[in-house]
Amino acid sequence: MKRSLSFVPPVLPALSELWMRRRMGNGSGRFLLPLVGFGFLLVLWQVSSWTWAKDLPSPAETWEKSRIYILQPLAKRGEMDQGLLRYVLNSLALVAQGYGLGLLAGTLFGLLLGCSPVFTRMFDPVVQMLKPISPLAWLPLGLVLFQNTRGAAVFTIALCSMWPTVMNTALGLRNVPQDYLNVGRVLRLSRLRMLWKILLPSALPYMFTGYRLSLGIAWLAIVAAEMLTGTPGIGGFLWQEYNALIYEHILVAILAIGLVGWVLDRCMLALERWITTSMS
Amino acid sequence: MDHTLLISKLTKVYPTPRGPLVVLEDFDLRVPEGQFVTLIGHSGCGKSTVLSIVAGLQEPTSGGVILGGREVTGPGPDRGVVFQAPCLLPWLSALENVRLGVDQVHRHLSRSERRSLAEHYLACVGLGDALDKMPSELSQGMRQRVSLARAFALQPKVLLLDEPFGMLDSVTRCELHDVLLDVWQQDRRTVIMVTHDVDEAIFLSDRVVMMTQGPKARVGGIVDVPMERPRNRAAVLQDPRYYELRQTLLEFLGSPGAESETEVASSTVEAVPG
Numbered sequence: 175m176k177r178s179l180s181f182v183p184p185v186l187p188a189l190s191e192l193w194m195r196r197r198m199g200n201g202s203g204r205f206l207l208p209l210v211g212f213g214f215l216l217v218l219w220q221v222s223s224w225t226w227a228k229d230l231p232s233p234a235e236t237w238e239k240s241r242i243y244i245l246q247p248l249a250k251r252g253e254m255d256q257g258l259l260r261y262v263l264n265s266l267a268l269v270a271q272g273y274g275l276g277l278l279a280g281t282l283f284g285l286l287l288g289c290s291p292v293f294t295r296m297f298d299p300v301v302q303m304l305k306p307i308s309p310l311a312w313l314p315l316g317l318v319l320f321q322n323t324r325g326a327a328v329f330t331i332a333l334c335s336m337w338p339t340v341m342n343t344a345l346g347l348r349n350v351p352q353d354y355l356n357v358g359r360v361l362r363l364s365r366l367r368m369l370w371k372i373l374l375p376s377a378l379p380y381m382f383t384g385y386r387l388s389l390g391i392a393w394l395a396i397v398a399a400e401m402l403t404g405t406p407g408i409g410g411f412l413w414q415e416y417n418a419l420i421y422e423h424i425l426v427a428i429l430a431i432g433l434v435g436w437v438l439d440r441c442m443l444a445l446e447r448w449i450t451t452s453m454s
Numbered sequence: 455m456d457h458t459l460l461i462s463k464l465t466k467v468y469p470t471p472r473g474p475l476v477v478l479e480d481f482d483l484r485v486p487e488g489q490f491v492t493l494i495g496h497s498g499c500g501k502s503t504v505l506s507i508v509a510g511l512q513e514p515t516s517g518g519v520i521l522g523g524r525e526v527t528g529p530g531p532d533r534g535v536v537f538q539a540p541c542l543l544p545w546l547s548a549l550e551n552v553r554l555g556v557d558q559v560h561r562h563l564s565r566s567e568r569r570s571l572a573e574h575y576l577a578c579v580g581l582g583d584a585l586d587k588m589p590s591e592l593s594q595g596m597r598q599r600v601s602l603a604r605a606f607a608l609q610p611k612v613l614l615l616d617e618p619f620g621m622l623d624s625v626t627r628c629e630l631h632d633v634l635l636d637v638w639q640q641d642r643r644t645v646i647m648v649t650h651d652v653d654e655a656i657f658l659s660d661r662v663v664m665m666t667q668g669p670k671a672r673v674g675g676i677v678d679v680p681m682e683r684p685r686n687r688a689a690v691l692q693d694p695r696y697y698e699l700r701q702t703l704l705e706f707l708g709s710p711g712a713e714s715e716t717e718v719a720s721s722t723v724e725a726v727p728g
């Protein structure tokens with residue numbers, strides 16, 4: 175026992191190093207390893223549907239029963255019977271509204287917080303209190319306020335998604351290097367030119383990090399919002415299929431939500447990297 | 455109007471965790487308009503502190519700076535600053551970096567006049583073909599040239615240069631010395647330049663101001679550089695006075711208790727103006 179214990183530690187690092195070297199060494203590792211990850215998920219799913227989760231459809235069944243949604247992605251057979259991509263586009267349109275509003279409000283609010291210590295002292299506690307409130311909690315309030323589901327959804331998405339933008343915009347402004355500020359001071363730039371030529375460009379990479387995080391939250395919130403309001407989108411579809419007890423469709427909706435979220439994040443990340451490199 | 459720069463009884467105290475640090479105490483200096491003065495001293499003695507107070511980026515603890523009869527209370531475009539590290543805004547091209555100051559200061563000029571002014575100064579520092587390059591595409595030396603052009607283009611009454619060539623190799627350094635002298639010769643502004651390179655100080659300036667070792671640094675002595683202008687490097691190097699000056703300065707920097715002015719007993723040393 176003791177012997178085997180003392181033997182194990184050197185083996186593990188050696189193995190992991192071998193693993194790392196192979197991964198870095200050849201390009202196929204970049205595609206192969208993620209595939210292994212997805213394969214693992216698939217196996218877990220399959221095994222679960224065989225063993226402890228009898229109601230869970232297997233991957234093959236899921237494909238069989240829901241391929242019409244995937245193979246005819248833009249079909250519209252009825253208000254609540256559309257192709258998967260069509261649902262996703264519906265959802266994205268709603269997200270775009272809420273997210274756009276959230277960005278606008280978040281950026282402006284963040285600018286105020288970042289520029290004024292007084293404002294920060296005044297509103298930081300409020301922000302900290304509103305930040306952790308979940309979309310599920312805001313939605314009923316939205317329904318009361320707007321009396322319609324679309325308005326409520328936009329309100330919820332905007333409110334939930336704005337906080338990373340607020341925080342990062344403020345952070346970016348507070349972190350403008352003193353050297354840049356000194357350049358502006360020496361040249362006696364007016365406040366507006368200081369903001370436009372120095373503060374904003376310098377804070378832009380931070381702001382885009384905020385925008386990316388906000389988009390992630392907006393996408394999280396859309397599903398919750400649609401589930402509660404029954405809007406014809408990917409979340410609404412999911413909830414409808416749950417009520418209809420068609421589990422294969424639920425699974426395919428879940429996968430679609432994840433995939434779209436992933437793609438959105440990659441796009442924003444690419445944008446963020448581009449901004450960061452062109453700003454420095 | 456006379457734009458003499460007067461630094462009078464300048465004292466700067468920094469609060470530190472180990473109690474207040476008196477960096478400067480009773481630092482006095484008078485720089486007549488159009489004079490090129492270098493400030494030399496040991497690392498950390500407070501040279502940058504003097505410069506940033508003159509620039510108005512920091513407040514003195516007591517004493518003050520008077521420029522053209524008015525007390526300096528903050529930064530302003532009448533004083534152009536070149537920072538120790540070339541500080542360009544990375545999101546603006548070389549031309550736009552220069553334009554930033556030009557647009558602010560020369561408001562009475564038309565757009566095209568402002569543009570050609572900025573282009574003129576960039577051409578002066580040898581960057582006529584690199585107007586639209588971004589700072590990331592420029593070498594360290596080229597960036598420092600842009601900072602020089604940016605400061606020159608303000609056409610300030612006083613130029614404040616904080617070790618502008620400190621991070622450059624000696625070839626680039628010599629090139630930029632010539633550039634600096636060329637531009638300075640055109641309109642003879644007052645210049646205060648910080649350096650710790652004795653040769654650079656002698657070659658460029660009319661007077662070399664030696665600061666005592668900190669804390670409580672002040673002016674330890676002033677040496678006049680009598681070589682006539684325009685200067686030629688080869689001629690300066692052959693001048694016997696060059697070696698005398700060099701010796702004086704090196705001795706001052708070398709002596710650990712560089713406190714007393716008597717140590718630099720030389721006819722070229724004048725008393726600290728009171």
Ligand SMILES: Nc1ncnc2c1ncn2[C@@H]1O[C@H](COP(=O)(O)OP(=O)(O)OP(=O)(O)O)[C@@H](O)[C@H]1O
Pocket residue numbers: 468469470475477495496497498499500501502503504650668
């Ligand atoms: N903000 C600050 N707070 C506390 N101490 C400071 C601050 N800025 C500078 N000092 C101290 O003041 C002294 C003088 O600094 P300064 O930068 O003026 O020196 P310097 O002569 O320019 O040095 P160098 O030749 O290395 O550039 C140093 O000892 C430094 O540690």
Ligand SMILES: [Mg+2]
Pocket residue numbers: 501502503538616
């Ligand atoms: Mg310094």
